[in-house]
Amino acid sequence: MNEQIKYYFIVNKWAGAHHSAQTWERLHQLLVQNAVNFERVVTKYPQHATQLAQEFADLHPQGWVIVAIGGDGTLLEVLNGVRRSKNTVPIGYVPAGSGNDFARAVGIASDPSTALQQLIQTTTPITLDIGAYQNQANQLTQYFTNNIGIGFDARVVYEANQGQKVRLSKWHLESMAYVSALLKTLMRQKGFPLTIDIDGERHEFANAFVVSLTNIKYFGGGVGIAPRANLHDGKLDVVITEKLSFFKFVKLFIKLLRGGKHLDMPDVFFKTGREIHVQAFENEHGQVNGEDLPLQAFDLKIWMTKQPFWFNHKAAASQE
Ligand SMILES: Nc1ncnc2c1ncn2[C@@H]1O[C@H](COP(=O)(O)OP(=O)(O)OP(=O)(O)O)[C@@H](O)[C@H]1O
Structure with missing residues (x-):
């Protein structure tokens, strides 16, 4: 434990699906028991x-x-919020959500109490890649740890968020909301035209369907879309498929769930890059870190930068 460090928890x-409130009660007890300054x-x-x-x-440039x-x-x-500040402050994370893909990708324990122990035992920050993007519609620079999706995965997030997730969580069945959203999206989502420039090289798709620009291996709560993603290489992994027949899509999905063999399929486009410009010319669903982006014709510039985080170095090293 680094006695000099204090923690500001944003809960x-x-x-x-509202279970985080009980999680915080447990974490609060642990913090008090361990005499943590927070x-x-x-x-x-x-x-x-x-x-x-x-x-x-x-207000707190150092020590927090x-x-x-x-x-x-x-x-x-x-x-x-941290990136909008004039100061560089390290970020810690205790997973208490439904998907928790970032924690899974960097080796933070999925059990919140264990993750808290890892956090308070950390002594120095670790710097990892994050993505930055500018939507050409508003020119605002924003940041993400996980991924940006346009089309299929984004629409699954949107459909799952239409109320069912919270209703089903009463019976701990929130994953059912995703299954139902997935099936609905498979039937309704159409292919769309997309242009993507990756480090100056242009690629065009007439019928894009899954478009994932990812910093980490997972999206959608543990689906290994980019098994080679690396948080130290300064690059995003780009995975794109066009609209496939139902049987090809099922084949792809099975390969995806079986440890990332999908990247070798001829139907899957895979490249890595530092600077990306992506344009979808029709209104599509988008998501960033699993949060809905408003339906729009996306025109995004994306590049990589670095952010200090506060968690166990050994866990992160195993992700390289
Ligand atoms: N007080 C609040 N009332 C309503 N919504 C809130 C409040 N505070 C935060 N939110 C929203 O809660 C949403 C859910 O957050 P989050 O993504 O962290 O959890 P999750 O969806 O359960 O997990 P995951 O993304 O890992 O699946 C976010 O969109 C956030 O803006």
Whole structure:
């Protein structure tokens, strides 16, 4: 434990289909038992974590770690707040969401109490790749730890978020919401025209369907879309498929679930790159870190940058 470090916990009690509130009660007890020096704040509305993180980072340039407690969406909000600050503050993360893909990718324990122990035993920050993007519609620079998706995966997120997830969570069946969203999207999502420039090389797709620009191996709660993703190489992994027949899609999905053999299929486009410009010319669903982006004709510039995080180095090294 680094005695000099203090922790500012930003708790999203709405994450994990509201189970995060109980998780925080357990974590709070552990913090008190371990005499950890901390403050905490609870988010009051969506995007509040961004404001809280920015304000705190502005006032506390040194000696603090800002810790997101929630899912990948809460981590995303905290990251964007920290990046808006004039100070560089390391980010910690305790997974308490439904998907928790970032934790899975970097080796943070899925059990929140164990993840908290890992956090408070950390002594120095680790710097990892993150993605930055600018939507040409608003020119605002935003950041992500996990991935951006356009089309299929984004629509699954959108469909799953249409209320069923929270309703089903009462019986711990939130994964059913994703299965139902997946089937619905498979039937409804059409292919769309897409142009992508990867480090200056142009690729065109008449019928894009799955478009994943990813910094980590997983999306959608543990689906290994990019098994070769590396958080130290300064590159994003780009995985694209066009609309396939139902049987080809099932074949792809099986390969995907069986450890990433899908990248070798001729129907799958895979490249890595540092600077990406992606344009979809029709209104499509989008997602970033599992959060809906408004339906739009996407025109995004994406590049890589670095962010200090606060977690166990050994766990991260095993992801290289
Ligand atoms: N007080 C609040 N009231 C309502 N929504 C909130 C509040 N605070 C945060 N949120 C929203 O909760 C949403 C869910 O967060 P998050 O993604 O962290 O959890 P999750 O969806 O359960 O997990 P995962 O993304 O890992 O599957 C985010 O969109 C966030 O903006």
